[in-house]
Amino acid sequence: PHLESCDRMHTVCPMRCGAEFEKRFQQKHRDEDCPKRQVICQFCELSMLAETESEHLDACPKFPVPCPNKCSKKEVTRETLQEHLDSDCLQQSQPCPFANYGCAHTGKKQELPAHLKENQITHMELLCVAVKRSEEARNEKERLAAELTKKLAGIERRIACLEKLYGPQLVWRIDSYQERLAEAKSGKKTTLFSPPFLTHRYGYKLILSTCLYGDGQGRGEYMSVFLSICKSENDPLLIWPFGHRVTIWLLDQCEDVKARRHISYSLKPNTCKENRPFLGRPIGERNASFGAVKFVRLETLNTLDYIKDDSMFLKVQVDCEALVSL
Ligand SMILES: [Zn+2]
Ligand SMILES: [Zn+2]
Ligand SMILES: [Zn+2]
Ligand SMILES: [Zn+2]
Ligand SMILES: [Zn+2]
Structure with a gap:
């Protein structure tokens, strides 16, 4: 029938672009106009x-x-433009290679050889100044480093010194324990005295004493420990009455440091008026002593390593945080 072949019949694009045209234009549409063609x-x-x-x-x-510089090169594409500007565009302005050393010149690449030639001496001078400056900076750095090293060594020495000063003020070893215990028990010599020691440099002079078989109410059951303040040439400079926290330890001598179970007694002296005979500035050689009558039970002393090789260690630490420095 005529209709099927009539080239004036309207038809729609088989690529579904939405266009409608007379059949005789179909090929032209497919090859030239269709937006869906490849x-x-x-x-x-x-x-x-x-x-x-x-x-x-x-x-x-x-x-x-x-090229934005309107140079003569024609084969520049979108992807090679930056490279062209950076490397081979003769019209591109760029800073002088000595810019970092202070040359302010900026110019086209093709002018650079002339600039370098004309400014050889200027560039040399700039280099000299820069080299000199960096040498100075390096010397200054070395000087500072040496100074710091020296300071650090000084600080380390002082810290080591302070650690010794502010470590325990007394570690007192009592030898021949059994013999001394027997003497205390018999009443021949009930009290032992430590060497005098200072709470800190130019500080209070203290003495630790112990009754190995106990004193007063503790006798026969406890070991007692006491402190007493001794008269010293520093006394006029110190604050009275003495009010610093004091801790007394019986050290466990167990070889395994982590397993040690020291026994300690800590007291913060009460500086009330009634305690002046103990804590006030000494009038005689030594104040009345204060401490713990029931410091540790005698039977406890036979446990762990409180007594080893017939010796015991007592340690005293005075809290120096509140001390005034002279
Ligand atoms: Zn027709
Ligand atoms: Zn189409
Ligand atoms: Zn393309
Ligand atoms: Zn160019
Ligand atoms: Zn330059």
Whole structure:
């Protein structure tokens, strides 16, 4: 029938682009007009739908672009433009290679050889100044480092010194324990005295004493420990009455340091008026002593390593935080 072959009959695009045309134009539409036809980018040879071509051309890396410096080079594309400007565009302005050393010149690449030639001496001078400056900076750094090292060594010495000063003020070893205990028990010699010691440099002079078989109410059951303040040439400079926290330890001599179970007694002297005979500035050689009558039970002394090789250690630490420094 005529209708099937009539080329004036209207038809729609088989690519579904939405166009409607007389059948005789179908080939032209398919090859030239249809937005859904395949086209190939003439620059990068990528295949795409015709309707996306103009968008592609705006981004195509092979698309030719003019050099913004209007130089004579023609083969610059979007993707090679930056490289062209950076390396071979003779019209591109760039700073002098001596810019870091202070040359303010900026000029076209082709003018650079002339600039370098004309300014050899200036450039040399700039270099000299820069080298001298960096040498000075290095010397200054070395000087500072040496100074710091020296200071640090001094600080380390002082810390070591302070650690000794502020470590325990007394570690007192009592030898021949059994013999001395027997003497205390018999009443021949009930009290032992430590050598006098200072709470800190130019500080209070103290003495530790112990009754190995106990004193007063503790006798026969406890070992007692006492402190007493001795008269010293520093006394006029110190604050009275004595009010610093004192801790007395019986040290466990167990070889395994972590397993040691020291026994301690700590007291913060009460500086009330009634305690003046103990804590006030000494009038005689030595104040009345204060401490713990029931410091440790006698049977406890036979446990662990409180007594080893017939010796015991007592330690005293005075809290010096509140001390005034002279
Ligand atoms: Zn017809
Ligand atoms: Zn179409
Ligand atoms: Zn392309
Ligand atoms: Zn250029
Ligand atoms: Zn220069």
